[in-house]
Amino acid sequence: MEKVFVSGGSGYIALHCIKQLIEQGYLVKTSLRSLNKVDNLLNCLSRHVDCTGKIEFCELNLLNDEGWSESIKGCDYVLHVASPVIPGRAEVDELVKPALGGLQRCLKAAVENKVKRFVMTSSFAAIYGNGKSEFNDDDWTDLTNEKLFPYEISKTKAELFLWEHINSLDKSERIEVCAINPVLVVGPSLSDSVSISNRIAIKKLLTGSIPFNPKISISLVDVKDVALAHIRAMKEKNAAGKRFLLSEKTIWCSDISNILYDNGFKKVPRYTAPNWLIKFLSIFISSLRMAVEKLGKKEVLHTNNVRNILKLNLKGVDQAIVSSAKQLHDLKLV
Ligand code: NAP
Numbered sequence: 001m002e003k004v005f006v007s008g009g010s011g012y013i014a015l016h017c018i019k020q021l022i023e024q025g026y027l028v029k030t031s032l033r034s035l036n037k038v039d040n041l042l043n044c045l046s047r048h049v050d051c052t053g054k055i056e057f058c059e060l061n062l063l064n065d066e067g068w069s070e071s072i073k074g075c076d077y078v079l080h081v082a083s084p085v086i087p088g089r090a091e092v093d094e095l096v097k098p099a100l101g102g103l104q105r106c107l108k109a110a111v112e113n114k115v116k117r118f119v120m121t122s123s124f125a126a127i128y129g130n131g132k133s134e135f136n137d138d139d140w141t142d143l144t145n146e147k148l149f150p151y152e153i154s155k156t157k158a159e160l161f162l163w164e165h166i167n168s169l170d171k172s173e174r175i176e177v178c179a180i181n182p183v184l185v186v187g188p189s190l191s192d193s194v195s196i197s198n199r200i201a202i203k204k205l206l207t208g209s210i211p212f213n214p215k216i217s218i219s220l221v222d223v224k225d226v227a228l229a230h231i232r233a234m235k236e237k238n239a240a241g242k243r244f245l246l247s248e249k250t251i252w253c254s255d256i257s258n259i260l261y262d263n264g265f266k267k268v269p270r271y272t273a274p275n276w277l278i279k280f281l282s283i284f285i286s287s288l289r290m291a292v293e294k295l296g297k298k299e300v301l302h303t304n305n306v307r308n309i310l311k312l313n314l315k316g317v318d319q320a321i322v323s324s325a326k327q328l329h330d331l332k333l334v
Contacts, residue, residue: 003027004234005075005115007106008082009057010037012185012195013121016227017079019045019190022054024231029075031060031082044191062102068109075113077234080106081121083158085151085196092150099154103161111175117240119233122159122179124219125152127245128299136302137181137245147293159243176240178233180226183247183301187223187320188327195223198324205257205268206325206334212273213254214291217298219247220256222316232310239309247301248314256321263322265329 004021008014009030018028028051032038038057045051058071062082072078083099103120110118129141129152141148141156148156159179166177185197194203201218204210229246233239257268275295282288306312328334 001025001027002076003029003074004077004079005072005110006030006079006081007060007062007102008032010041010191010193011081012189012191012193012197013182013223013226014079014081015041015045015190016187016223017081017230018051018055019049020224020227020231022049022051026054028055029058029071030055031058031071033059033061035059041191048190062098062105065105068105069112072106072109072113072115076116078106078110078115078118079121079230079234080110080118081230083121083154087151087196087200088149090150092153095150095154096157099158100161103158104165107162107165107177111169111173115175117176117178117234118162119230120159120162120177120179121230122162122181122243123155124181124183124245124247126156126159126179127181128152129156133297134300134302135245137243137305139245178239178241179243180229180233181243181245182221182226182229183219183245184221185223185226186220186317186324188323192331194324194328194331194333198328201256202260202321202324203328203334205253205260206265206328208267208269210269212269212271212277213252213257214278214288215272215275215296216253216291216294217250218253218256219250219299219301220317220321221246221248221314222320224316224320225312225314229306229310229312232312236310242305242309244305244310245301245303246306247303248317250299250301252298259318259321260325263325265325 004026021028060067126141127139129145129148254272260268282292
């Protein structure tokens with residue numbers, strides 16, 4: 001049986017990858033910052049898949065050199081998923097150090113152990129920060145753009161390192177790598193911890209804490225499709241050396257509210273605010289400042305590699321939005 005190393009097994013996307021890997025017959029080794037989380041994690045995972053004898057754990061920190069190479073030894077593939085997700089304002093180092101340092105440590109260990117393929121979970125954040133409104137697999141965030149948030153910098157620097165480092169190696173040392181660049185990921189968590197992306201896209205609308213829909217577009221993808229894309233990218237021959245912008249669709253904020261309203265979540269905003277009102281309110285409400293730049297513009301995404309190479313036909317995101325809302329409700333978070 002082939003064995004896959006997944007970094008950050010406690011994370012929202014990583015746990016979905018682990019579930020699907022086990023369902024597809026792989027053995028999994030996953031890293032955690034602390035092994036104290038193992039029991040809770042096994043409890044959550046075994047509600048969804050029989051993982052007896054299929055998963056092992058190791059303790060690794062993205063900020064620490066210790067243990068990476070020994071942990072990856074014996075694994076056929078690596079999915080490097082772990083990286084801190086803190087949108088908006090934060091200390092640059094709080095994000096860049098673990099994102100870049102973690103990628104460096106994991107990639108070097110994968111190269112040392114000559115794994116068959118290294119799949120990095122990058123992000124749309126490494127693509128969109130360049131002033132454009134239309135994007136494809138080959139676009140890059142411009143690190144000289146002064147408006148970037150630390151998260152965007154962290155994902156761009158880490159993915160740039162991936163490609164630069166691999167290309168700098170002698171051909172005899174090189175391993176196959178690829179990057180998955182998902183937009184905002186929605187859908188229920190397999191643990192009781194709700195991801196930041198679901199909090200941003202869904203929780204804020206459900207609680208009525210945003211009384212109106214700003215006229216902004218959001219690109220979304222179902223977490224199950226994100227996990228499937230990782231596994232296809234790991235195995236598909238032609239995926240090596242490619243980036244995969246991963247999005248199902250781009251919709252207005254009001255479309256998300258409508259989906260939720262039609263499924264019984266009646267507190268969501270029913271009214272789309274005029275752009276001038278959002279601009280005015282952003283003077284007082286800092287969380288609205290991020291929205292101002294996107295007002296009225298619908299971004300256009302071309303996901304050619306996902307369709308042509310991974311052969312994925314994405315279609316679950318409306319259901320994922322509703323299922324996330326139900327989970328937030330069941331966990332009494334809304
Ligand atoms: P998440 O649930 O917050 O998972 C992040 C993972 O990184 C956790 O396992 C966390 O461990 C781990 N981590 C953070 N700092 C660490 C450190 N210093 N040492 C070891 N582990 C550390 O977030 P997610 O949404 O699943 O995101 C996973 C990946 O997908 C990230 O690379 C993110 O950039 C990317 N992504 C996410 C989205 C999205 O919408 N969710 C979109 C595009 C890309 P702890 O549990 O110990 O904190």
